[in-house]
Amino acid sequence: MNNDKISALEVSFNQLAEILVEKKQQDEYFTFKLSWEQSQFTRFNHARVRQIGCVIDGWIELKLMYNQRSNYRRFPFVGNFELDWKQLYQALQELRQEISYLPLDPYLVLPVGNNNNNSHELYPGELLSEDSLVYSILSEVEELDFTGIYAGGVTTRGYADSCGQKHWFASDSFTLDYSIFNLEGQAVKGNFFGSRWHQDTYRKKIADSKRQLQLLCTSTRKVPRGKYRTYLAPAAVSELLMMLSWKGISEADIQQGNSSLAELYHQEKALSPIFYVKENLNLGLVPRFNQWGEIAAPELPIIEKGVLVNTLANSRTAKEYGKIPNGANASETLRSPEISPGTLTSEEILPQLDTGLYISNLHYLNWSDCSTGRITGMTRYACFWVESGKIVAPIENLRFDESLYCFWGKNLLDLTNFQEFIPEVDTYESRQLGGSLVPGMLVKDFTYTL
CATH class of the missing domain: 3.30.2290.10 (PmbA/TldD superfamily)
Structure with a gap:
C-alpha cells in the first residue's frame, strides 16, 4: 500500500x-x-x-x-x-x-x-x-x-x-x-x-x-439420478451460502414474502443444531460502514443451533416495516459471512463419506422453489465417485435439486473442523471485496435429478 x-x-x-x-x-x-x-x-x-x-x-x-x-x-x-x-x-x-x-x-x-x-x-x-x-x-x-x-x-x-x-x-x-x-x-x-x-x-x-x-485421468463414471451421501468441499458450500443473499436473509424479502427462509423465520422449521452462520466483519475484508454511514457490529449472529436469530435489516427496511436496523447494506446481502466449523477432520472425509459423491465445486445455482428453500445447480470441475472410502473415478456433470432445510437440516451429518476463505473474484466495474469463510460438509441423501 x-x-x-x-x-x-x-x-x-x-x-x-x-x-x-x-x-x-x-x-x-x-x-x-x-x-x-x-x-x-x-x-x-x-x-x-x-x-x-x-x-x-x-x-x-x-x-x-x-x-x-x-x-x-x-x-x-x-x-x-x-x-x-x-x-x-x-x-x-x-x-x-x-x-x-x-x-x-x-x-x-x-x-x-x-x-x-x-x-x-x-x-x-x-x-x-x-x-x-x-x-x-x-x-x-x-x-x-x-x-x-x-x-x-x-x-x-x-x-x-x-x-x-x-x-x-x-x-x-x-x-x-x-x-x-x-x-x-x-x-x-x-x-x-x-x-x-x-x-x-x-x-x-x-x-x-x-x-x-491426476485423479481425473481415469474414465468418467455416469452416476444415475437419485439420493447419495455427499461431501461438499468449502468452495461448493460457499456457493450454497451465497444464495442466502438472494431472496434469503434480507428482512425486506421476508416481509414481502419472497424469502427462502420464511419457514425458518416463522419457526415452522429448523435447521440442524450444529449449523451456525454469522456475519463476521472482524476479518477486515470489507468496510463496516454502509451506504448511510452506519457502522455494523463486528459480528452479527444469523443462525445459531439451526435457529434464525437475526436477519439483515437496513434503515430503509426498518423504517418501512417498523424493525430495528443492524447496519446492513442497501441490498441486505451478506458481506463477510462465516459458517462455523464442525468436528470432521480432513483425514476422516473419505472414510466417513464411505460410498457416495465428493463435490469440489458447484455452478449455475438458482432457486427451483424459493418458498421451500429448494436450490438447483450443477456439479463442476473435480467431482468424484467414492466407494468404501476411496476415490474410484471422476463423474460426469450432474444436476442437483435439494432443499436447504435438508442439507443444512435433517440430512447434515457433520462439518469439517477446518475452514477455507472463498473470496469474491468478480471484477465487473471494479474489483469486489469480501468473500465467505466456510468449512466443508458431509450430508446424506443429497438429491441429484439429471
Whole structure:
C-alpha cells in the first residue's frame, strides 16, 4: 500500500466533503461516497501471460436529499481537487434543479451521524511486485495447462455526509482465480487469496490441485439420478451460502414474502443444531460502514443451533416495516459471512463419506422453489465417485435439486473442523471485496435429478 498516495486521496476526498457542507442549503442533506482502486491484473492461458496491466480507477457519488426526495450523480474521481470540485459542483447544481420534479419517498433515510461516529481502517499487506509476479505464479505451473487471472492491489472506500460523519477504509489484497486442465479438457478449479503472498502456501495449493488433476485421468463414471451421501468441499458450500443473499436473509424479502427462509423465520422449521452462520466483519475484508454511514457490529449472529436469530435489516427496511436496523447494506446481502466449523477432520472425509459423491465445486445455482428453500445447480470441475472410502473415478456433470432445510437440516451429518476463505473474484466495474469463510460438509441423501 502506498501510504502517501492513500493519504493524498483521503485529504482530497475530505476537502470536497467539507466544501459540500459549506455549500449545503437549509433543509438539504447529502451523502458523498468514494470507490477507488489501484490494481495489477494479469491473465494467464496455457501457463503463459496473455494480458497484463495496471488499472487506476475510481468514482465518487453525490446523493442529494431535500423535501422527502432524493437524486444522485456518479462520476470519475481524478484525485485532483480542482478538477473533482468542478465536476462535483456542477452535479450539485443539476441535482438541485431536478429534485423538486421527483416523487416523494416515504421511506427516505436521512444521514443522522456525527463526528463521534467516524471510522478509519487501514489494512496494509505484502503483495507481489510487478517484477516478481509472473515468475512467482508460473514457476509452480510451467508444465501444466494453467489458466486464470491474478488481481491484486489496494482498494479504498470513503464516506462523508452533511452531518459531518466520515469513514475511510483501505485494504491491500489479491486473488488468483485459476483452473488446470488435462488433455481430455477436464479441469481442477482453485483460488488463492490473501493480503500477503506466501510462496510456500501457494506451492502447497498448486500441489493439491495437481493431485486432483491426476485423479481425473481415469474414465468418467455416469452416476444415475437419485439420493447419495455427499461431501461438499468449502468452495461448493460457499456457493450454497451465497444464495442466502438472494431472496434469503434480507428482512425486506421476508416481509414481502419472497424469502427462502420464511419457514425458518416463522419457526415452522429448523435447521440442524450444529449449523451456525454469522456475519463476521472482524476479518477486515470489507468496510463496516454502509451506504448511510452506519457502522455494523463486528459480528452479527444469523443462525445459531439451526435457529434464525437475526436477519439483515437496513434503515430503509426498518423504517418501512417498523424493525430495528443492524447496519446492513442497501441490498441486505451478506458481506463477510462465516459458517462455523464442525468436528470432521480432513483425514476422516473419505472414510466417513464411505460410498457416495465428493463435490469440489458447484455452478449455475438458482432457486427451483424459493418458498421451500429448494436450490438447483450443477456439479463442476473435480467431482468424484467414492466407494468404501476411496476415490474410484471422476463423474460426469450432474444436476442437483435439494432443499436447504435438508442439507443444512435433517440430512447434515457433520462439518469439517477446518475452514477455507472463498473470496469474491468478480471484477465487473471494479474489483469486489469480501468473500465467505466456510468449512466443508458431509450430508446424506443429497438429491441429484439429471
